[in-house]
Each structure stands twice: as structure tokens, then as C-alpha cells.
Amino acid sequence: MGNHKYPLYFSFPALAVFLLFFITPTLIGFYYSFTDWNINAKDIRFIGFDNYTALFQEPRLRTALQNTLVFAAAVTVLQNVTGLGLALVMNEALRLRNVLRMIFFMPYVIAPIVIGYIFRAIYHPEHGIVNVALHAAGLGGLAGDWLNDPRLALFSIIVTDIWRVAGFSMVVYLAGLQFISKDLIESSSMDGANYWSRFRHIVFPLLAPAFTVNVLLSLIGSMKVFEMVMVLTEGGPGYTTEVFYTYIRSMFSSGEFGYATAVNVVLFVLVTAVGVPVLMKMKKREVEL
Numbered sequence: 001m002g003n004h005k006y007p008l009y010f011s012f013p014a015l016a017v018f019l020l021f022f023i024t025p026t027l028i029g030f031y032y033s034f035t036d037w038n039i040n041a042k043d044i045r046f047i048g049f050d051n052y053t054a055l056f057q058e059p060r061l062r063t064a065l066q067n068t069l070v071f072a073a074a075v076t077v078l079q080n081v082t083g084l085g086l087a088l089v090m091n092e093a094l095r096l097r098n099v100l101r102m103i104f105f106m107p108y109v110i111a112p113i114v115i116g117y118i119f120r121a122i123y124h125p126e127h128g129i130v131n132v133a134l135h136a137a138g139l140g141g142l143a144g145d146w147l148n149d150p151r152l153a154l155f156s157i158i159v160t161d162i163w164r165v166a167g168f169s170m171v172v173y174l175a176g177l178q179f180i181s182k183d184l185i186e187s188s189s190m191d192g193a194n195y196w197s198r199f200r201h202i203v204f205p206l207l208a209p210a211f212t213v214n215v216l217l218s219l220i221g222s223m224k225v226f227e228m229v230m231v232l233t234e235g236g237p238g239y240t241t242e243v244f245y246t247y248i249r250s251m252f253s254s255g256e257f258g259y260a261t262a263v264n265v266v267l268f269v270l271v272t273a274v275g276v277p278v279l280m281k282m283k284k285r286e287v288e289l
Contacts, residue, residue: 033262039255051262064247075222083169105167116231150240176210212282
């Protein structure tokens with residue numbers, strides 16, 4: 001009996017840290033979302049669902065919700081498509097394969113704030129590389145003010161974030177490809193299966209675990225986007241690129257702590273409501289395959 005219980009003791013420090021630094025702050029934050037906590041309040045009063053009633057009537061928050069969902073959907077799809085494509089290419093016997101893998105993965109280890117400042121220069125309407133290259137190629141009509149035009153700003157942020165995170169997805173898919181037997185691929189090739197048939201019926205089904213990890217991580221990460229939006233546009237022009245965390249930041253900056261905490265709780269519920277069904281669906285797909 002004692003031998004079976006002994007390993008459980010090793011989990012106690014981790015559980016204590018998790019309880020202290022995650023569960024407890026979460027419960028405290030959940031409580032404060034039902035209060036009028038603000039920078040000018042001498043006493044914090046319980047006000048029930050007033051914060052939640054106010055936030056669901058806020059047009060700016062609806063814009064943040066829409067932008068967050070659009071950003072998350074676009075980044076999740078394009079990050080995985082790009083990452084999978086890079087992984088398939090980098091899995092081939094290329095001479096500079098290892099160097100190219102490092103180059104494609106490198107943006108992921110650079111701080112998002114640094115990448116944001118780099119792309120602010122790249123997107124500069126007059127001196128940025130993008131517009132200079134378009135004019136040099138005779139495509140000046142496609143040049144634009146990428147971060148200050150409401151029609152282009154969110155698109156520019158999405159492209160920047162995909163460039164940053166696609167290398168991470170590539171590495172996860174590459175790890176999955178290493179577990180696929182080469183004998184299986186070679187035997188299907190000898191049976192006359194072309195590249196697309198091998199990918200569709202052998203490679204892609206066997207990549208299901210890697211696909212689950214990538215989709216879930218990219219979905220949750222993109223729904224919690226903050227640094228990239230903050231550095232590139234600060235939620236502007238106007239509020240056209242506002243996302244949940246930039247809105248929460250502005251509420252904390254204005255001293256509306258209780259209201260901002262309520263918005264944070266809504267984001268937590270939203271991420272859970274989207275992430276859990278996606279995880280269950282993806283795991284079910286793994287079993288079926």
C-alpha cells in the first residue's frame with residue numbers, strides 16, 4: 001500500500017504551486033469581477049452582475065470580440081497550413097535542410113514586441129520595405145498604409161503573426177513526420193500511389209496527434225493575442241483592430257479594475273467554450289483514424 005502511495009508525494013509541491021499561483025488568483029479575480037473595484041474606490045462593494053450587464057452593452061467590446069474571433073480563425077488556419085507545408089518540404093533530403101529549419105523557426109524565439117517594432121518599419125507607408133518593393137515591381141497601386149488604413153490594419157497584423165508562429169507549427173509537424181515509417185511510404189509508392197495520394201491516405205491521418213496539438217495551441221494563443229496588436233496599432237486606427245486584451249488593458253489603465261476583471265473572465269469562458277469542443281473533436285478524430 002505504501003509503495004503505491006509514495007510517488008504521489010512528488011506531486012505535492014507542483015500542486016501547491018498550481019494552487020497558489022493559478023487557482024487562488026483565478027478565484028479571487030472571479031470574485032472581484034462582481035465588485036465595483038476601481039482606482040477611486042475607498043471601499044470595494046459587491047454589485048452582482050452589473051459589470052457583466054455593462055460590458056455586453058459596450059459596442060467597443062463587440063468590436064474586440066469580432067476582431068479576436070477573426071484573428072484567431074485566420075491565424076489558426078493559415079499557421080497550420082503554412083507550418084504543414086514547410087514541414088513537408090523540410091522533411092525532404094535537402095542539402096541545407098537543417099539551416100532552413102533554423103531560419104524558419106527563428107522568428108518564434110524572438111520576442112513579439114521586437115517583431116512588432118521590426119514590422120512597423122517594414123510596413124511604413126513611405127520608406128517601408130513592402131511599399132518600396134511594390135513600387136519597384138511596378139505594383140505601386142497595391143501599396144498602402146498598412147497599419148493606419150482600417151481595411152488593411154488587421155490583415156497586416158495577421159500576416160505578421162503567421163510569419164512569427166509558422167515555424168513552431170513546422171517543428172511540431174516535423175516531429176510527427178519522424179514517426180511515420182519510411183517503409184510504409186515506400187511500399188505505397190511502389191504500389192503506384194502518387195504524392196497526393198500518399199499524403200491524403202497515409203501521411204495526414206498519421207499526423208493527427210501533431211495536428212491536434214498545433215490547432216489547439218494556435219487557437220488558444222491567437223485568442224489571447226496582445227503584444228503584436230499593441231505594438232503595431234495599439235488597437236487602432238480608432239478601435240478597428242481592438243482585441244480583448246487591448247480592451248482589458250485600456251480598462252485597467254483607466255482604473256476600472258472590477259470591470260476589466262469581468263472582461264477577463266468573459267475571455268476565459270470564451271477560450272474554454274471554443275477550446276474544449278475543438279479538443280474533443282480532434283481527439284475523437286484521432287481515435288477514428
